[in-house]
Amino acid sequence: MAAQNNAPLPEGLEIAGYRIVKKIASGGFSIVYLAYDAEGSAVAIKEYLPSALALRQAGELAPSIARPNQPLFRIGLKCFFEEGRALARIVHPNVVRILNFFRANDTVYMVMAYESGQSLQEQIARTREKNGAGGAWLGEGFIRKTFDGVCRGLRETHANKLLHLDLKPANIYLRSDGSPILLDFGAARQAVGLDAPMLAPMYTPGFAPPDLYTKGAALGPWSDIYSLGAAMFACMTGAPPQAADARKLDDKLGAQFDMLLGTYSPELIAMVRACLALDPMARPQSVFAVQKVLQAAPARPLAVDAAAPHAAPAAGLRGLLGRIGVFKRTRGD
Numbered sequence: 254m255a256a257q258n259n260a261p262l263p264e265g266l267e268i269a270g271y272r273i274v275k276k277i278a279s280g281g282f283s284i285v286y287l288a289y290d291a292e293g294s295a296v297a298i299k300e301y302l303p304s305a306l307a308l309r310q311a312g313e314l315a316p317s318i319a320r321p322n323q324p325l326f327r328i329g330l331k332c333f334f335e336e337g338r339a340l341a342r343i344v345h346p347n348v349v350r351i352l353n354f355f356r357a358n359d360t361v362y363m364v365m366a367y368e369s370g371q372s373l374q375e376q377i378a379r380t381r382e383k384n385g386a387g388g389a390w391l392g393e394g395f396i397r398k399t400f401d402g403v404c405r406g407l408r409e410t411h412a413n414k415l416l417h418l419d420l421k422p423a424n425i426y427l428r429s430d431g432s433p434i435l436l437d438f439g440a441a442r443q444a445v446g447l448d449a450p451m452l453a454p455m456y457t458p459g460f461a462p463p464d465l466y467t468k469g470a471a472l473g474p475w476s477d478i479y480s481l482g483a484a485m486f487a488c489m490t491g492a493p494p495q496a497a498d499a500r501k502l503d504d505k506l507g508a509q510f511d512m513l514l515g516t517y518s519p520e521l522i523a524m525v526r527a528c529l530a531l532d533p534m535a536r537p538q539s540v541f542a543v544q545k546v547l548q549a550a551p552a553r554p555l556a557v558d559a560a561a562p563h564a565a566p567a568a569g570l571r572g573l574l575g576r577i578g579v580f581k582r583t584r585g586d
């Protein structure tokens with residue numbers, strides 16, 4: 254089932270009281286548009302359109318979905334909708350604000366507050382361009398401050414009995430004042446992935462916890478905490494950590510952490526290392542525990558912040574939702 258290239262909705266289209274301005278991003282799973290609402294406020298509209306299942310030709314509005322793909326398309330659509338509805342309950346400065354949902358064109362649309370900025374992934378890439386491979390990456394001060402905000406958003410998510418499950422630098426958006434926002438909660442993707450292994454990989458290798466690779470493994474805050482550690486690791490090294498399944502066979506992370514010792518404080522390294530433990534029980538057991546380390550001042554001055562001026566900017570549905578969307582509070586957070 255080859256991925257297809259879907260045509261975006263045309264610019265200027267009026268849809269459910271919104272006017273589409275332009276496409277701002279498209280992944281294999283959805284297309285995101287900048288649009289204006291009736292009051293003229295900017296919104297971001299995310300259209301559910303998994304390219305492996307649905308094809309929209311230029312000039313058409315509704316996608317065509319081959320009959321064998323229809324059940325999966327519907328499962329994904331339901332999860333996209335359910336997850337968004339749950340997310341809509343969360344009103345927090347570090348979580349993308351969901352404003353509305355609507356159905357049109359045989360699919361579903363999620364309306365979000367529009368945020369102006371760039372993703373943490375773009376920030377990492379820019380740093381790589383500037384410093385070259387092997388140069389200093391994002392500074393410790395930047396990492397502590399940014400991920401303190403990420404932890405705030407994640408704590409609120411967990412307090413609402415939701416998991417993110419697709420935490421990675423591409424899904425952490427930085428406003429122009431540097432404050433982070435969690436985007437793109439992964440449950441709908443999970444649904445499609447679990448019901449159709451042939452559509453895998455649904456997760457980005459390196460950021461996904463081993464819990465997601467292991468069939469039937471319990472998912473919980475500890476799963477997001479692994480990805481949180483992986484995202485911090487990417488800020489420190491410029492690349493994702495080795496994928497969890499490969500680590501189980503031949504773990505190369507230890508040597509990489511040792512190399513970071515001169516650049517980052519031992520406290521930060523130890524915390525990130527603990528987040529990335531393959532055994533869920535060996536990870537910090539709550540986002541709050543991670544946040545406490547981020548907020549504590551390191552014991553010694555940090556060379557990297559002085560050396561890197563870029564581093565401190567101004568500031569199957571069956572049982573599935575039970576496994577992913579709503580977790581049982583067996584551990585504290």
Ligand SMILES: Nc1ncnc2c1ncn2[C@@H]1O[C@H](COP(=O)(O)OP(=O)(O)O)[C@@H](O)[C@H]1O
Pocket residue numbers: 277278279280281282283284285297299349365366367368369372423424436437
């Ligand atoms: N609320 C938003 N405001 C501004 N840009 C957004 C918003 N939501 C998503 N985007 C843009 O769209 C991109 C993809 O969004 P995301 O939700 O991660 O979808 P995908 O499933 O394609 O990864 C983001 O990296 C960002 O550039």
Ligand SMILES: [Mg+2]
Pocket residue numbers: 280423424437
């Ligand atoms: Mg994304």
